[in-house]
């Protein structure tokens with residue numbers, strides 16, 4: 001197979017590229033990434049010289065940069081590229097529309113024109129909005145996004161659906177819950193809290209800290225996308241999640257405990273605007289129809305993740321320098 005992977009220098013994309021090179025060494029992978037603040041070629045250092053991995057710096061919303069690549073012909077396109085952080089979408093929604101909606105539409109159009117056999121859109125459970133105390137998101141839950149980020153991802157999902165219905169493009173959409181693991185940028189809850197705890201800095205918990213997320217180790221997300229790529233039925237949506245619901249305070253306390261740091265580092269700060277209260281995924285469809293099984297339980301996964309950050313302090317120092325510091329100061333200054 002010859003596959004175009006977009007966003008393959010980001011957190012999940014780079015984990016997926018490494019997973020594919022390990023599990024399908026004969027596949028040819030073209031990895032397109034614009035290398036925004038979130039993209040980092042260090043994540044791909046171990047496969048730098050691999051003959052079946054080729055990195056191309058390009059913007060998914062720029063048709064003229066992408067067209068020469070599509071002219072080579074791809075069996076599949078897997079779209080991870082996105083602006084992915086909710087807080088940033090509250091500060092600057094326009095780039096989310098540009099990349100997440102226009103970028104996806106550009107990829108869909110080129111996939112149609114160059115007869116790509118399968119298009120996989122990596123979406124998110126956030127398109128369903130928020131849950132109350134009980135219940136789970138299924139694939140039939142109505143789309144009801146609450147942040148500019150999730151609205152832009154929902155817009156992309158609808159375009160993917162439309163390219164299937166109108167043009168017969170063979171598409172799948174995956175909607176996964178919160179991922180954690182190696183190479184996650186420290187603007188996200190888990191790496192941010194690990195980084196701050198290691199430096200004895202306050203851990204900024206939004207609101208009452210009782211918002212719930214359904215955590216999945218990134219490698220389990222990769223194995224789900226692998227199954228969807230190879231076995232997904234045309235036009236279908238698949239939810240992905242491991243039934244590991246934790247509120248934010250529970251997550252933060254586990255990190256403090258593992259690192260031997262005091263709870264006094266927890267600092268309650270102003271809540272995120274439009275903060276979704278609870279996400280939880282019903283993944284029965286992908287389990288039963290495609291045979292997906294997550295391998296990692298949350299307790300082991302979080303320990304493994306903390307160990308990874310402890311062993312990769314240089315990586316952390318490198319990504320947390322420069323523009324990250326500016327973002328951090330703006331984001332947490334008035335909270």
Ligand code: NAD
Pocket residue numbers: 006007008009010011012013032033034035036037038039040058059060061079080081082083084085099103122123124125153175176177178179180185
């Ligand atoms: P990330 O922010 O770590 O990585 C995004 C990557 O996309 C970066 O490498 C960035 O350089 C690249 N990119 C951004 N704009 C681009 C553009 N215009 N053209 C080309 N490349 C561009 O994000 P992530 O957490 O790895 O998420 C990857 C995908 O998975 C996203 O589509 C996100 O919506 C989805 N998702 C994430 C999670 C999660 O918990 N992180 C859960 C479910 C779904």
Ligand code: DAU
Pocket residue numbers: 084085086087123124125126176177178179187188189190192204205206207211212213248272279
């Ligand atoms: O559910 C999937 C989504 O998960 C993905 O689509 C997004 O790309 C990804 O960023 C993630 O979104 P969240 O908003 O859930 O993740 P984040 O790590 O930003 O926040 C997790 C929870 O922690 C959320 O309730 C907000 C809270 N939080 C976050 C930060 C950064 C804090 O309390 N303090 C913080 O400093």
